[in-house]
Amino acid sequence: MLKDCIYLDNNATTKVDPEVVEAMLPYLSDYYGNPSSMHTFGGQVGKAVKQGREQVAALLGADESEIVFTSGGTEGDNAAIRAALLAQPDKRHIITTQVEHPAVLNVCKQLESQGYSVTYLSVNRQGQLDLNELEASLTGNTALVTIMYANNETGTIFPIEQIGMRVKEYGALFHVDAVQAVGKIPMNMKTSTIDMLTMSGHKIHAPKGIGALYVRRGVRFRPMIVGGGQQRGRRGGTENVPGVVALGKAAELELLHLEEATTREKRLRDRLEQTLLAQIPDCEVNGDASQRLPNTTNIGFKFIEGEAILLSLNKHGICASSGSACSSGSLEPSHVLRAMGLPYTILHGSIRFSLCRYTTEAEIDAVLAVMPGIVEHLRTLSPFKSDNASWLQEQEKSLAHR
Ligand SMILES: Cc1ncc(COP(=O)(O)O)c(C=O)c1O
Numbered sequence: 001m002l003k004d005c006i007y008l009d010n011n012a013t014t015k016v017d018p019e020v021v022e023a024m025l026p027y028l029s030d031y032y033g034n035p036s037s038m039h040t041f042g043g044q045v046g047k048a049v050k051q052g053r054e055q056v057a058a059l060l061g062a063d064e065s066e067i068v069f070t071s072g073g074t075e076g077d078n079a080a081i082r083a084a085l086l087a088q089p090d091k092r093h094i095i096t097t098q099v100e101h102p103a104v105l106n107v108c109k110q111l112e113s114q115g116y117s118v119t120y121l122s123v124n125r126q127g128q129l130d131l132n133e134l135e136a137s138l139t140g141n142t143a144l145v146t147i148m149y150a151n152n153e154t155g156t157i158f159p160i161e162q163i164g165m166r167v168k169e170y171g172a173l174f175h176v177d178a179v180q181a182v183g184k185i186p187m188n189m190k191t192s193t194i195d196m197l198t199m200s201g202h203k204i205h206a207p208k209g210i211g212a213l214y215v216r217r218g219v220r221f222r223p224m225i226v227g228g229g230q231q232r233g234r235r236g237g238t239e240n241v242p243g244v245v246a247l248g249k250a251a252e253l254e255l256l257h258l259e260e261a262t263t264r265e266k267r268l269r270d271r272l273e274q275t276l277l278a279q280i281p282d283c284e285v286n287g288d289a290s291q292r293l294p295n296t297t298n299i300g301f302k303f304i305e306g307e308a309i310l311l312s313l314n315k316h317g318i319c320a321s322s323g324s325a326c327s328s329g330s331l332e333p334s335h336v337l338r339a340m341g342l343p344y345t346i347l348h349g350s351i352r353f354s355l356c357r358y359t360t361e362a363e364i365d366a367v368l369a370v371m372p373g374i375v376e377h378l379r380t381l382s383p384f385k386s387d388n389a390s391w392l393q394e395q396e397k398s399l400a401h402r
């Protein structure tokens with residue numbers, strides 16, 4: 001099995017930190033008690049769950065009682081949206097954006113078919129929202145505004161607190177999918193307008209299948225998963241103890257490394273990006289370059305296919321991505337880049353590099369050594385080399401109709 005690669009796809013998932021593995025291992029072997037049991041054997045496991053909750057709360061600047069463990073980002077998003085609607089049965093309107101992750105977008109689509117009305121806010125060419133559009137969409141009937149903290153494909157960060165202030169004026173609940181932002185942007189729920197916030201373990205060097213939902217104290221929360229009374233009745237089911245311990249440790253490490261790691265990642269990301277832009281003609285950065293996660297760059301290389309670039313990089317042992325992992329493989333261009341109104345050749349020729357605290361200078365050098373050659377080679381094979389080709393104009397038109 002392939003183990004060694006230059007891994008620049010950290011927005012898809014991350015390597016589990018060795019300290020996290022070490023912390024969770026005893027809970028896969030010796031400490032197998034049920035955290036809810038009365039006896040001491042279970043009780044010690046219960047204490048580990050409590051510690052995990054405290055560590056996650058510390059990363060978010062929240063109280064331990066406000067953390068609900070979930071199976072990951074998708075469950076957190078689903079649970080938050082459902083809870084908000086169940087708690088306010090008279091309100092039938094939801095506001096979200098066109099660039100959310102499918103874990104939010106597809107829930108909203110389903111709710112539309114159940115009679116809810118949903119506003120999908122647009123974004124501009126930089127991937128930013130228009131706060132006037134948000135204000136114009138809010139009404140007394142709005143139950144929930146659900147908006148991501150930072151976009152997984154472009155890294156664009158939304159002005160969450162400015163959004164939250166407007167949401168509060170209308171008495172709606174505010175949910176934020178912060179799966180990509182946690183660990184990269186400092187969080188303090190104590191001074192925030194956010195009512196519920198989703199995070200996922202596998203984006204912060206914990207394993208897949210564990211995550212947490214922050215629920216502000218006082219927010220009426222109706223559980224999506226009903227069963228035993230675990231987690232104060234907010235999520236039935238015996239806790240995934242090794243996962244919780246891992247998430248706690250990962251949260252502790254994120255907090256410890258946040259400043260130094262993100263400064264380093266940003267420097268490496270900027271060097272990668274600036275050198276590529278300087279050495280390769282006809283390419284541009286997608287998204288808001290100033291309001292952006294420190295680890296992400298999404299670059300459009302005109303006249304070639306992103307997938308072809310990825311396959312060539314793969315031959316050099318370099319992992320990158322052309323958008324979200326769950327929709328890669330489909331030939332449809334990214335819904336995020338489409339919502340930004342990017343031209344056809346950018347839509348098809350965009351790839352994302354996402355770094356983490358393990359990324360090294362030498363790895364960035366290795367990418368820089370091969371990328372210009374890859375792009376040049378693919379362009380010599382490309383049937384469309386100019387923006388003005390009539391074929392391209394046809395494609396732009398057909399895209400506009402979809
Ligand atoms: C913004 C965003 N939300 C939600 C998810 C889903 O998280 P998970 O894979 O833990 O279900 C992801 C991960 O792909 C994401 O990037």
Ligand code: FES
Binds near residue numbers: 012102324325326327
């Ligand atoms: S579920 Fe992971 S990229 Fe979409």
